[in-house]
Amino acid sequence: MRRSLAFLSLLFILGVLLYVANPDYGLKFGLGGDDWKNMRYTDDYYITHGVNETGGTNIVTDIVFDYRGYDTLGEATVLFTAIAGAVALMRPWRGDEDEE
């Protein structure tokens, strides 16, 4: 009963996402022309001003390290925490050394 309910709710969410991703009602793919100017004006700004404002010719690096540096800082923190957690969990258990 619970499993079928969970499956039905998954199906419902999938249907809603398919509805949203329909170009007639929601998201549009392959933007160009006026749609690009209206919906991707931030990307347009980055592409136009990125090289002058940060000096790097790789726009992705400009955005990741300069415009949105906090995001990269958080990503580095996530990586640090993940490594610290993995190494801490992989330490030998108490009494493992007796058998070797």
Add this chain to the structure above:
Amino acid sequence: MKSNDMGLIVKTMARTTIPLIGIFGVYIVSHGHLTPGGGFQGGATIAGAGVLLLLAFGLSEMRKRYNHKVYSVLESIGGLTFLGAAMLGFSVAFFYNTLWHNGPVLNGQPGTLLSAGYLPIMNLAVGLKVFAGLVSALAAIAAYRRWKE
């Protein structure tokens, strides 16, 4: 089960390809502000050389070359260098690229290696951090206690 390394051919090939992988990873990291790639990708590439070392030469060789204190210090140095580069322009704002706007170094023409302000510093820091972190996590997993038969 005494020797857990691979055969002669694999070891010889690893001996020649590990420096190439390392050089290519350093190239990706140091040209992160000019070409596709950057700190995360290049660091993962260099860590691939560490994976190859562990797989080809076995855990005993890895134990000799790997010191987990050194690698944890390297990871911390990477993170702190990233934060220090972010705080260079702290008089204006956090993450203000002051080296590019009015800095003494790293303010060359866009497209040259010594340009883009703190972006190369941050790429190097993140690359070092990712490399040290992945290698230390891999070594911890490889040195995990054996399966009980």
